[in-house]
Amino acid sequence: MSRLKNRFEELAKSGRKALIPFITAGDPNPDFTVPMLHALVESGADVIELGVPFSDPMADGPVIQRASERALEHHMGLSKVLKLVAEFRKTDQLTPVVLMGYLNPIEIMGYEAFANAAQRAEVDGVLTVDLPPEEAEECVALLKARDISPIFLLAPNSPPERIRKMDAVGSGYLYYVSLKGVTGAGHLDTEDVKRKLLEIRENSNLPIGVGFGVKDAETAKTLSAIADGVVVGSAFIRKIEENLDNPENAKAEIIALTKSMRQAMDS
Amino acid sequence: MYNMPDEKGHFGPYGGIFVAETLMPAITELNVAYQRYMKDPEFLAELDEDLKHYVGRPSPLYHAERWSKELGGAQIYLKREDLNHTGAHKVNNTVGQALLAKRMGKTRIIAETGAGQHGVATATVAARLGLECVVYMGAVDVERQSLNVYRMKLLGATVIPVESGSRTLKDALNEAMRDWVTNIDDTFYIIGTVAGPHPYPAMVRDFQTIIGREAKQQCQEMTGRLPDALVACVGGGSNAIGLFHPFIDDSSVKIFGVEAAGDGIETGRHSAPLCAGRPGVLHGNRTYLMSDDDGEIIETHSISAGLDYPGVGPEHSWLKDIGRVDYVNITDNEALEGFHALTKLEGIIPALESSHAMAYVMKLAPTMNSSETIIVNLSGRGDKDMHTMAEREGIKI
Numbered sequence: 001m002s003r004l005k006n007r008f009e010e011l012a013k014s015g016r017k018a019l020i021p022f023i024t025a026g027d028p029n030p031d032f033t034v035p036m037l038h039a040l041v042e043s044g045a046d047v048i049e050l051g052v053p054f055s056d057p058m059a060d061g062p063v064i065q066r067a068s069e070r071a072l073e074h075h076m077g078l079s080k081v082l083k084l085v086a087e088f089r090k091t092d093q094l095t096p097v098v099l100m101g102y103l104n105p106i107e108i109m110g111y112e113a114f115a116n117a118a119q120r121a122e123v124d125g126v127l128t129v130d131l132p133p134e135e136a137e138e139c140v141a142l143l144k145a146r147d148i149s150p151i152f153l154l155a156p157n158s159p160p161e162r163i164r165k166m167d168a169v170g171s172g173y174l175y176y177v178s179l180k181g182v183t184g185a186g187h188l189d190t191e192d193v194k195r196k197l198l199e200i201r202e203n204s205n206l207p208i209g210v211g212f213g214v215k216d217a218e219t220a221k222t223l224s225a226i227a228d229g230v231v232v233g234s235a236f237i238r239k240i241e242e243n244l245d246n247p248e249n250a251k252a253e254i255i256a257l258t259k260s261m262r263q264a265m266d267s
Numbered sequence: 268m269y270n271m272p273d274e275k276g277h278f279g280p281y282g283g284i285f286v287a288e289t290l291m292p293a294i295t296e297l298n299v300a301y302q303r304y305m306k307d308p309e310f311l312a313e314l315d316e317d318l319k320h321y322v323g324r325p326s327p328l329y330h331a332e333r334w335s336k337e338l339g340g341a342q343i344y345l346k347r348e349d350l351n352h353t354g355a356h357k358v359n360n361t362v363g364q365a366l367l368a369k370r371m372g373k374t375r376i377i378a379e380t381g382a383g384q385h386g387v388a389t390a391t392v393a394a395r396l397g398l399e400c401v402v403y404m405g406a407v408d409v410e411r412q413s414l415n416v417y418r419m420k421l422l423g424a425t426v427i428p429v430e431s432g433s434r435t436l437k438d439a440l441n442e443a444m445r446d447w448v449t450n451i452d453d454t455f456y457i458i459g460t461v462a463g464p465h466p467y468p469a470m471v472r473d474f475q476t477i478i479g480r481e482a483k484q485q486c487q488e489m490t491g492r493l494p495d496a497l498v499a500c501v502g503g504g505s506n507a508i509g510l511f512h513p514f515i516d517d518s519s520v521k522i523f524g525v526e527a528a529g530d531g532i533e534t535g536r537h538s539a540p541l542c543a544g545r546p547g548v549l550h551g552n553r554t555y556l557m558s559d560d561d562g563e564i565i566e567t568h569s570i571s572a573g574l575d576y577p578g579v580g581p582e583h584s585w586l587k588d589i590g591r592v593d594y595v596n597i598t599d600n601e602a603l604e605g606f607h608a609l610t611k612l613e614g615i616i617p618a619l620e621s622s623h624a625m626a627y628v629m630k631l632a633p634t635m636n637s638s639e640t641i642i643v644n645l646s647g648r649g650d651k652d653m654h655t656m657a658e659r660e661g662i663k664i
Binding site: 053054056058059061062065072075078102103104105106107108129131135152155157159162177180181182 | 549
């Protein structure tokens, strides 16, 4: 059984919600990433979303764009990201890792080559921002055959028939984008999110992670009351950006933020 | 008969819809409107009126006799898109999309621009219809096309310089997409070229094929037959597809698309994805792209901002693969020769983009005989490039 499925079932049994941090692989440097991932798990993360840097991150706000640019200065492409996952797996066999990025690096590697490499690195899920289900058939089949979950996004304006479509092609969890906008944007209206999650639940039994705009422990707590998981990205990456001259500081601040979110979500 | 794309927007393996989920409802809404109004006689009549009285169509087909004689081969005919209102072919498309935006009840227009021609053409139609207009432009392009920036501002548009990535056209497109995702309810995104998610490549083409339809008729009237060859520059490829498309089934007509070779294909500093790239996915469609082994997009180079783009419209990728169009390339220096030749011999100053097509004509025409004809798309006028040219030639203005 897949790590993702296991993890969400365990959480459901214990009445807890998934804390899902996102960081961009290789930001601010390649050596930072794997120790950071282990520290995130120790501080209370349940699932890791690892960003694959891309030169043209169209769905991301300025914070994650700059993270991509910093990582690409170290040539942190898809094959190197897969190596980082394999390294992480040497000492963590339990925490699911989801790659999040854009389609072109996967296209250039080739769908089958990518699926094989992801399987070897023990990746658990793949979220490709610019690959909607209509175009995803081949890629989804290759991933599913290797027990890797294709994870799809849902937006505030996704109608019920689309929710059912994502439910049919996706697995692992559904990622609900809590606002119309890019990552790290504006403020999120939890009442709106609540209404939409009810609609999603009517049309799917997959766990739902909510992300885009989760800045602090309080928001994480509010969302964890209604969702199955809370995704936090830009808030962590801001810590990296504020401490570029001292990555160890960034790490300490990310650990503190993770712990405060974990605590708020569990209380 | 050639009939592309399919209902999902595919040109063979190319095209399609590769966007984030938030954009899907907007793209569906746009596709429904596009399918409906392109068959609506009232909409088409209004479009025709605007093209005639506002844009100034039909644009002339001009026999460049002196230049033809000088090159000593085929007779060269220029399709004068430079004479359109705002000075380029871009306005054919913005007039059409703005009418569509109005029909759809959108109150805010956004656009990306490279050379600034599409930005100006968008700001122009937005001013005319009283719509708010925001134009995204790479910071590098803002600098090298300052005249067009000023024009857009005069027209009431807000020009936002984009500082991310390579700070050129592709980054302007990224930023426009981000704006669209954020303001999806009231905003219409007027894409300036035959790229982006379906229906844009087909829709922009349909608005631009007026070029080829007119040229076909004009050529028949002036020479009594079809041309032997067509030539147009290809960045995203909207002026080219506009000229080419009505001739695709005419197998006697040879078709040449001219990409920007920048410093030369062998230097790697160019903007020629069809000649030297590989298929991938960017900006909503699958097409030939310039990307490295990791799938990261490579920075492009061309003297002309309008051709400085790492991708190309998906229909061009298909026309390349099926062998219907020959895609060739012209360096910065060769384009400058084309620029000067047309200026000196015919008294017409072409845009640097169009100069690439002119430079290829200088290679092609001498290989043909004097009873044969070439139609070359003079897609825009060169006024906007005076600063670039002066700087290149060490002159202060």
